[in-house]
């Protein structure tokens with residue numbers, strides 16, 4: 364099956380030109396000959412004009428005008444969470460293939476509706492979940508798929524870094540409600556997706572949140588810390604910890620503990636991945652994974668852009684399964700239920 368342009372470059376429209384967009388633009392521009400950005404959109408002229416000028420393409424303040432263009436095959440949606448659902452629906456209805464930043468939608472039910480709509484219309488709906496394309500996680504997924512850890516007993520994810528500048532910015536919408544720069548929906552969902560991708564569905568969760576920023580900085584309504592623990596249907600325990608007011612560069616730890624081997628990844632460490640084969644093994648680095656402490660996230664976004672474009676060209680499904688992306692949102696919903704219920708166990 365050939366792609367939407369019969370083998371030519373996929374013509375891309377980008378909707379939303381905020382903080383995350385620069386890495387996506389770099390990713391698509393690196394696919395010269397395979398992809399071409401033909402239009403961009405942002406309601407804010409200050410975000411729109413520099414990018415439209417730099418790329419030499421038309422810029423729109425209304426996404427429906429971009430969607431009306433015949434020379435846009437696929438769109439990249441990089442909008443605040445509450446807009447993912449309506450704008451993805453508009454794009455699919457306009458006949459465009461879509462990739463949308465995580466979370467797929469603000470609710471799991473909305474995510475399922477979008478996936479069903481894409482299937483009904485014969486269009487590709489991908490999720491720009493960059494965790495799927497972090498080199499160390501791809502290598503861990505390979506080890507897990509080959510059974511290297513044996514019976515997995517515990518999986519841990521930690522997201523760390525500082526959003527204090529964003530929380531201090533009065534013009535930023537990110538400090539409001541759980542749909543903003545919130546520890547569970549914005550950050551922990553990365554690892555909820557990773558759990559579903561590598562180990563299968565989450566069975567139950569307990570969650571508590573920390574609200575340092577809401578207490579100390581004006582106007583902040585979102586939680587900046589979260590501890591989410593629970594069980595996976597495969598029998599393992601998991602914990603996902605998030606700290607968005609921790610003063611070090613953005614990074615992640617990911618640990619898989621099995622009865623035959625354990626794997627410890629940390630994006631800021633060199634080497635980033637150590638494998639221990641048994642209780643007496645001090646560990647050996649996974650040689651295939653280079654240290655990328657400054658660029659690991661941008662690299663993963665570029666790989667995600669390439670996967671979306673090549674999925675369209677090759678007529679195959681994108682690497683991120685929307686079933687896993689929907690599950691990630693469902694786990695977040697259960698985690699928020701747990702928070703509201705005082706940290707009690709919730710079934711997912």
Ligand SMILES: NC(=O)c1ccc[n+]([C@@H]2O[C@H](COP(=O)([O-])OP(=O)(O)OC[C@H]3O[C@@H](n4cnc5c(N)ncnc54)[C@H](O)[C@@H]3O)[C@@H](O)[C@H]2O)c1
Pocket residue numbers: 378379380381382383384404405406407410424425426441442443444446464465466491492493536549660
């Ligand atoms: N994968 C990651 O590591 C990562 C990192 C950051 C953000 N994200 C995700 O990317 C998405 C965007 O995040 P961000 O940090 O870039 O947000 P942002 O607030 O910096 O940017 C959003 C942009 O959308 C524009 N916008 C708002 N409403 C619009 C509309 N109706 N039509 C067109 N443009 C509109 C805003 O003007 C703004 O420029 C979110 O889903 C977020 O979760 C992912």
